[in-house]
Amino acid sequence: MAITTQNPIAIVELCSTLRQLRQLHGHLLAAGVLLDPPLFAKFVAAVALSPRTPHHLPYSHELLSHSPHHASLFALNSMIRAHSKSSTPIKSFHFYRQILLADALSPDNYTFNFLIRACAQASAPEAGRAAHAAALRRGFLSDAHVQSGLIHMYAELGSSDAFRRVYGELQNPDLVTQTAMVSACAESGEIELARQLFDEMPHRDVVAWNAMIAGYSHLGRSREALDLFGLMQVEGVRIGEATMVSVLTACAHLGALDQGKWVHVFVEKNKLRLTVTLGTALSDMYFKCGCVARAMDVFWRMKERNVYTWTSAISGLAMNGNGGKCLELFEQMKDDGVLPNEVTFVALLRGCSVAGLVEDGRDVFESMKSRYGIEPWLEHYGCVVDMYGRAGRLKDAISFIDAMPMEPHAGAWGALLNACRLHKNIELGEYAMEKMMQLELRNHGAYVSLSNIYAESRNWHGVSDVRELMKAKGVRKEPGCSVIEVDGQLHEFFVGDKSHPKYIKIETTMKEMMSKLRSAGYVSRTNQVLFDIEEEEKEDALCWHSEKLAIAFSLMSLRDGVTIRIVKNLRVCWDCHETSKFVSKVFDREIVMRDRNRFHHFKDGVCSCMDYW
DNA sequence: ATAGGGTTAG
Numbered sequence: 001m002a003i004t005t006q007n008p009i010a011i012v013e014l015c016s017t018l019r020q021l022r023q024l025h026g027h028l029l030a031a032g033v034l035l036d037p038p039l040f041a042k043f044v045a046a047v048a049l050s051p052r053t054p055h056h057l058p059y060s061h062e063l064l065s066h067s068p069h070h071a072s073l074f075a076l077n078s079m080i081r082a083h084s085k086s087s088t089p090i091k092s093f094h095f096y097r098q099i100l101l102a103d104a105l106s107p108d109n110y111t112f113n114f115l116i117r118a119c120a121q122a123s124a125p126e127a128g129r130a131a132h133a134a135a136l137r138r139g140f141l142s143d144a145h146v147q148s149g150l151i152h153m154y155a156e157l158g159s160s161d162a163f164r165r166v167y168g169e170l171q172n173p174d175l176v177t178q179t180a181m182v183s184a185c186a187e188s189g190e191i192e193l194a195r196q197l198f199d200e201m202p203h204r205d206v207v208a209w210n211a212m213i214a215g216y217s218h219l220g221r222s223r224e225a226l227d228l229f230g231l232m233q234v235e236g237v238r239i240g241e242a243t244m245v246s247v248l249t250a251c252a253h254l255g256a257l258d259q260g261k262w263v264h265v266f267v268e269k270n271k272l273r274l275t276v277t278l279g280t281a282l283s284d285m286y287f288k289c290g291c292v293a294r295a296m297d298v299f300w301r302m303k304e305r306n307v308y309t310w311t312s313a314i315s316g317l318a319m320n321g322n323g324g325k326c327l328e329l330f331e332q333m334k335d336d337g338v339l340p341n342e343v344t345f346v347a348l349l350r351g352c353s354v355a356g357l358v359e360d361g362r363d364v365f366e367s368m369k370s371r372y373g374i375e376p377w378l379e380h381y382g383c384v385v386d387m388y389g390r391a392g393r394l395k396d397a398i399s400f401i402d403a404m405p406m407e408p409h410a411g412a413w414g415a416l417l418n419a420c421r422l423h424k425n426i427e428l429g430e431y432a433m434e435k436m437m438q439l440e441l442r443n444h445g446a447y448v449s450l451s452n453i454y455a456e457s458r459n460w461h462g463v464s465d466v467r468e469l470m471k472a473k474g475v476r477k478e479p480g481c482s483v484i485e486v487d488g489q490l491h492e493f494f495v496g497d498k499s500h501p502k503y504i505k506i507e508t509t510m511k512e513m514m515s516k517l518r519s520a521g522y523v524s525r526t527n528q529v530l531f532d533i534e535e536e537e538k539e540d541a542l543c544w545h546s547e548k549l550a551i552a553f554s555l556m557s558l559r560d561g562v563t564i565r566i567v568k569n570l571r572v573c574w575d576c577h578e579t580s581k582f583v584s585k586v587f588d589r590e591i592v593m594r595d596r597n598r599f600h601h602f603k604d605g606v607c608s609c610m611d612y613w
Numbered sequence: 614a615t616a617g618g619g620t621t622a623g
């Protein structure tokens with residue numbers, strides 16, 4: 001590496017190994033650059049905050065402890081800041097004490113801001129209250145960023161009363177503080193209050209808009225997030241990278257491909273740099289819209305990829321049923337020197353599961369602990385159960401559950417139950433259901449799965465028993481909802497929904513569609529279709545599942561050859577799945593359907609899931 | 614010289 005002393009700080013960013021950092025340090029030392037205290041402080045700060053080096057934090061600590069006379073307030077504040085974002089935030093207090101112990105130094109507003117954020121990151125209420133008290137004692141509570149930090153911290157700690165009190169005591173809250181309050185209210189679920197505060201703000205900058213948009217996005221209220229983004233453009237607020245990230249998240253959640261593409265064009269037209277965060281959000285949006293090729297294209301165009309980027313891609317491939325590619329990507333991730341985390345393994349195991357790669361999956365699960373020192377979560381166990389079950393190895397699945405070191409959760413039994421549905425094992429299915437109900441009485445998905453097991457084996461008594469049970473336990477099925485996008489406009493359909501302005505035409509189209517499908521050999525299995533519907537509606541032959549309504553509407557609205565893209569909130573039922581297969585053949589139309597778990601790509605009468613889901 | 618908002622899975 002060629003080293004100049006022109007801009008030592010920028011070079012820190014380029015180092016990706018501890019050796020390179022040491023080398024750089026040696027060169028700067030030899031050149032006498034680090035004799036200048038401000039530059040030394042900057043160097044330490046850059047090392048501490050350098051995101052690319054795994055050992056940057058201990059190394060910056062080492063640098064600092066070898067030159068105590070250089071430990072300026074700036075350097076120590078930087079250490080507190082760096083730790084506040086790390087996995088060991090509580091170490092911030094070590095540097096806070098160092099400031100207190102140094103005769104020539106005393107903490108300032110920056111110190112407390114970072115310290116308070118460290119407490120939030122550490123979820124440490126006692127430390128947080130101590131930092132709050134210290135900031136008060138030293139007179140820094142008038143600082144907007146300290147206020148903002150406190151509000152953020154109490155929101156993070158789940159203490160709604162506390163952040164309201166902090167905010168309530170202020171006479172004239174600054175823009176920064178108001179924004180923190182909006183964000184805190186949204187985070188604690190009080191989105192309406194957040195919106196009210198937001199609307200009442202005399203000035204709203206980009207950050208305030210982003211906080212509000214992210215608030216909606218976080219609660220899954222993605223349409224409101226996009227609506228607000230529209231308003232933001234009307235007001236002429238300058239749109240930046242962070243805005244785009246929030247908007248892309250909302251698009252991904254909704255499966256709003258047209259709007260997502262618009263963002264992509266915007267990013268390119270305005271020459272926004274494809275940073276890790278923005279690139280990841282963009283690639284993830286394409287994955288969640290079922291556009292694997294575009295997603296991978298963005299992925300490989302990125303200059304830098306971190307664990308989020310890789311995990312998003314592995315998970316995206318798994319969702320789209322490309323499990324083999326997941327493992328390939330995992331190898332490339334390792335070659336790139338990026339360490340996987342818990343979430344990466346969830347994605348990988350799901351990939352092995354959908355691809356039926358049982359042996360690989362078992363190796364992956366084993367390597368988690370042995371090679372990466374990662375303790376599996378309940379989710380990981382659930383994935384493995386799903387993997388065995390899906391492959392038809394129900395015995396392996398059940399003995400895996402029995403061998404779990406902790407109490408199996410409802411998810412593990414749920415995975416087994418789904419496997420029993422796929423492989424038509426009533427006896428084991430009933431057992432799994434029983435176990436599941438001891439843990440989670442209100443999981444409507446379990447009831448539907450069990451009912452489908454009965455239905456597929458024509459056991460009508462079983463079906464009605466489940467219905468009775470649901471009624472007795474007061475379990476209500478979440479209403480099925482499908483969303484499609486036509487010309488950038490989102491259309492939402494519920495089960496038996498007749499509220500769409502063009503419903504009459506939808507109904508006609510639907511009838512024509514179904515009769516064409518029937519003459520092509522489609523046979524319905526009404527028992528399953530009707531399970532989700534209320535008793536009185538059962539008689540009504542026109543009560544269609546939301547995805548069927550969405551398909552009929554697409555056929556009458558979309559030009560020939562345009563892919564139908566549907567996002568569904570629940571798992572797709574057998575009948576709608578069958579219908580989609582036939583539509584793809586009879587109407588020569590590709591359908592991409594995202595359900596609760598995965599994607600179904602229908603083409604020429606075949607689904608990418610090979611009828612296993 | 615340092616401060617706010619955002620990314621992954623379920």
